[in-house]
Amino acid sequence: xxxxxxxxxxxxxxxxxxxxxxxxxxxxxxxxxxxxxxxxxxxxxxxxxxxxxxxxxxxxxxxxxxxxxxxxxxxxxxxxxxxxxxxxxxxxxxxxxxxxxxxxxxxxxxxxxxxxxxxxxxxxxxxxxxxxxxxxxxxxxxxxxxxxxxxxxxxxxxxxxxxxxxxxxxxxxxxxxxxxxxxxxxxxxxxxxxxxxxxxxxxxxxxxxxxxxxxxxxxxxxxxxxxxxxxxxxxxxxxxxxxxxxxxxxxxxxxxxxxxxxxxxxx
Amino acid sequence: xxxxxxxxxxxxxxxxxxxxxxxxxxxxxxxxxxxxxxxxxxxxxxxxxxxxxxxxxxxxxxxxxxxxxxxxxxxxxxxxxxxxxxxxxxxxxxxxxxxxxxxxxxxxxxxxxxxxxxxxxxxxxxxxxxxxxxxxxxxxxxxxxxxxxxxxxxxxxxxxxxxxxxxxxxxxxxxxxxxxxxxxxxxxxxxxxxxxxxxxxxxxxxxxxxxxxxxxxxxxxxxxxxxxxxxxxxxxxxxxxxxxxxxxxxxxxxxxxxxxxxxxxxxxxxxxxxxxxxxxxxxxxxxxxxxxxxxxxxxxxxxxxxxxxxxxxxxxxxxxxxxxxxxxxxxxxxxxxxxxxxxxxxxxxxxxxx
Numbered sequence: 001x002x003x004x005x006x007x008x009x010x011x012x013x014x015x016x017x018x019x020x021x022x023x024x025x026x027x028x029x030x031x032x033x034x035x036x037x038x039x040x041x042x043x044x045x046x047x048x049x050x051x052x053x054x055x056x057x058x059x060x061x062x063x064x065x066x067x068x069x070x071x072x073x074x075x076x077x078x079x080x081x082x083x084x085x086x087x088x089x090x091x092x093x094x095x096x097x098x099x100x101x102x103x104x105x106x107x108x109x110x111x112x113x114x115x116x117x118x119x120x121x122x123x124x125x126x127x128x129x130x131x132x133x134x135x136x137x138x139x140x141x142x143x144x145x146x147x148x149x150x151x152x153x154x155x156x157x158x159x160x161x162x163x164x165x166x167x168x169x170x171x172x173x174x175x176x177x178x179x180x181x182x183x184x185x186x187x188x189x190x191x192x193x194x195x196x197x198x199x200x201x202x203x204x205x206x207x208x209x210x211x212x213x214x215x216x217x218x219x220x221x222x223x224x225x226x227x228x229x230x231x232x233x234x235x236x237x238x239x240x241x242x243x244x245x246x247x248x249x250x251x252x253x254x255x256x257x258x259x260x261x262x263x264x265x266x267x
Numbered sequence: 268x269x270x271x272x273x274x275x276x277x278x279x280x281x282x283x284x285x286x287x288x289x290x291x292x293x294x295x296x297x298x299x300x301x302x303x304x305x306x307x308x309x310x311x312x313x314x315x316x317x318x319x320x321x322x323x324x325x326x327x328x329x330x331x332x333x334x335x336x337x338x339x340x341x342x343x344x345x346x347x348x349x350x351x352x353x354x355x356x357x358x359x360x361x362x363x364x365x366x367x368x369x370x371x372x373x374x375x376x377x378x379x380x381x382x383x384x385x386x387x388x389x390x391x392x393x394x395x396x397x398x399x400x401x402x403x404x405x406x407x408x409x410x411x412x413x414x415x416x417x418x419x420x421x422x423x424x425x426x427x428x429x430x431x432x433x434x435x436x437x438x439x440x441x442x443x444x445x446x447x448x449x450x451x452x453x454x455x456x457x458x459x460x461x462x463x464x465x466x467x468x469x470x471x472x473x474x475x476x477x478x479x480x481x482x483x484x485x486x487x488x489x490x491x492x493x494x495x496x497x498x499x500x501x502x503x504x505x506x507x508x509x510x511x512x513x514x515x516x517x518x519x520x521x522x523x524x525x526x527x528x529x530x531x532x533x534x535x536x537x538x539x540x541x542x543x544x545x546x547x548x549x550x551x552x553x554x555x556x557x558x559x560x561x562x563x564x565x566x567x568x569x570x571x572x573x574x575x576x577x578x579x580x581x582x583x584x585x586x587x588x589x590x591x592x593x594x595x596x597x598x599x600x601x602x603x604x605x606x607x608x609x610x611x612x613x614x615x616x617x618x619x620x621x
Contacts, residue, residue, distance in 0.1 A: 154351065154353065156349045156351060156353040157353050157355060159318075159320055159340070159347070159349070159353065160347065160349060160353035160354075160355075160414075161355075161366070162319075162320075162339070162340040162341045163318060163319075163340055163341070163343070163345055163346065163347040163415075164341075164346075164366055164367035164370060164414065164415075164418070165341050165344070165367050165370035165371055165418065166341055166366075166370045167339070167341050168341075170370065171341075174366070175355055178357045179355070179356060179357055
C-alpha cells in the first residue's frame with residue numbers, strides 16, 4: 001500500500017510537472033519552431049523576446065490591463081464584501097449569487113456577450129473594454145478570498161479599538177485594515193493574475209488596440225509556433241516560483257535569526 | 268447624593284424578545300460589582316449597553332451624574348477587557364497598551380513610557396516588545412487589562428475575562444485583578460457565570476435572570492439572605508423546601524413531609540402564606556439518632572459525593588431530596604442505602620417569599 005501510494009504520488013507530480021519539463025528546455029532551443037527535444041541550445045529567443053516590439057507591447061498591455069483590473073476589482077469588492085459579510089439586508093442572498101455568477105458562466109459565453117455588447121458601445125477593441133470584462137471575471141475570485149478573511153475577523157478587535165477611543169474611521173485604519181492586509185493583498189493578486197492569464201475574452205475583444213500577452217501567444221502558436229512562447233512561459237514560471245519561494249525563504253531566515261534575550265518577570 | 272454609575276429603567280427588546288426589562292442599578296465610585304447569571308440572563312447585554320455597543324430600547328445610563336446614553340463607544344472613556352482579550356495581533360504588547368493614548372494624542376515617546384509603566388504594574392515588565400501570539404493566555408490577559416486601564420477610564424468593564432484560563436491560572440488572575448483594581452480605585456463591573464469567582468472578588472453581586480435583576484447585594488448577603496428562590500438555587504448548594512406558614516406570630520411553617528418547624532428571620536408573614544424555606548447543606552447535621560433541641564428528620568442516604576476535605580450526602584426524606592454537607596472525616600459513619608437522622612436549628616432556616 002505504502003509503495004503504491006508513493007508511486008501514485010510520483011506519477012501525479014510527474015503529470016503536473018511534465019509541461020514544465022518540456023517548455024523550459026524548448027525556451028533555450030535553437031530550432032525555428034517549437035520542437036521537443038530541442039536539436040541544440042542557445043539564448044537567441046530570449047534576446048528576441050526582449051527586443052521585439054510585437055512581443056513587448058502585448059506584455060506592457062497585459063501589465064497595464066491587469067493592474068487596472070486589480071484596482072477596479074478591489075474598489076468594487078472591498079465595500080461589497082464588508083456589506084455582504086457584515087450586514088443583513090433584503091435581497092442579500094440574491095446579491096451573493098450575483099457576485100459569484102461569473103464563476104458559473106463559461107468564459108466563452110461571457111466573451112460572446114462582451115463582444116456583441118461592448119461592440120455596440122464602441123469598446124471593442126479598447127483596453128478599457130478588456131479591463132471592464134476582466135473586472136467582471138475577477139470580482140467573484142477576489143470576493144471569495146476576501147470574504148473568507150473577513151468572516152474570520154474577530155469583531156471584538158474593532159470593539160476594543162472603539163472602547164479605547166478610536167472613532168470608526170481610525171478603527172478601520174489602525175485595526176481593521178492592517179489585520180486584513182494579507183487577505184487584501186492575496187485578493188488583489190488573484191485579481192491581477194486572473195486578468196493577466198485570461199485568454200478567451202481577450203481573444204474576442206482585445207483586438208489590435210489592446211492586444212494582451214496571452215492573445216499574442218495564442219495568435220503566434222497558430223501561425224508560426226514561435227519558440228518565444230516557450231521563453232515567455234518559462235519567464236512567467238520563474239516569476240511565480242520566485243513569488244512562492246521568496247516568502248518561504250525569508251521566513252526561514254527570520255526564524256533562524258537569534259531571538260532577543262529572555263526577559264524576566266511574571267509569566 | 269447620586270451614585271457614580273446609574274442605570275435607570277433600562278429596557279432592551281429585539282423584536283418580540285425582551286432581553287432586558289426595567290433594569291435599575293446604582294454603583295458607587297471605586298466599587299467592584301459583579302454581574303452574575305446564567306447565559307442569556309441579560310448580564311452581557313447590560314454590559315454592552317454601558318459600553319455603548321448596544322443601544323437600550325429605553326432607559327438612561329449615567330456616569331458621574333452625566334448621561335452617556337447618546338455617546339458613541341469611543342466617546343465614553345470606558346475600558347473593556349473581552350473574554351478573548353481582543354489584543355491587536357499586528358501590534359506588540361506595549362503598542363497595544365499605547366493605542367488608547369495614541370488615540371488621545373499623547374506623543375509616542377511619552378505614551379510608550381506610560382504603557383511600559385502600566386505593563387510593569389500588571390507584572391509584565393520586559394515583555395513589551397512581544398506580539399500577542401508570543402504571550403501565554405495569562406500574559407495576554409494582563410496586557411488587555413493594562414490596555415483597558417492605561418487611559419484612566421471612568422469605568423472598567425470585564426466581560427468573562429477568566430473564562431478561557433485553566434483553574435489555577437484563573438485563581439491567580441482573580442487575586443491579581445482585585446489587587447490592581449484596588450490599587451487604582453477604578454470602578455469595575457465584572458461579568459461572569461462562575462459563582463465562586465463572583466463570591467471571592469466582588470464588593471457586590473448583581474444576580475441576573477431572564478432579563479431582570481433578581482437581587483443586588485454583598486456576596487454574603489446573597490448567600491445567606493437570598494431574596495428569591497432562583498438566587499438561593501443559583502448560588503451555592505441549597506435545600507429548597509416548599510412550605511405553608513401555619514402560625515405567623517410564632518414563626519412556624521409546615522411541610523407535608525417535615526411536619527411543622529420553626530424558622531428564623533424578621534419578615535412579616537401571614538397565616539396560610541406559601542413560602543420557600545432555604546436550608547444550606549452545611550447547616551444540616553447528620554447523625555445516627557435524633558439530637559435534642561433540633562428539628563430532626565429521618566433520611567435514606569442515596570449518594571455520597573466525596574470531595575476529600577468534605578462530602579456531599581444526598582438522600583431522600585419522603586418526596587424531598589435533601590443535601591447535607593459533612594466534613595470528610597465524618598463521612599465514614601454512613602453508607603449509601605442506610606437510614607440516618609438529619610437535623611438543624613431554626614436560625615438556619617431562611618424564608619423566601621418570592
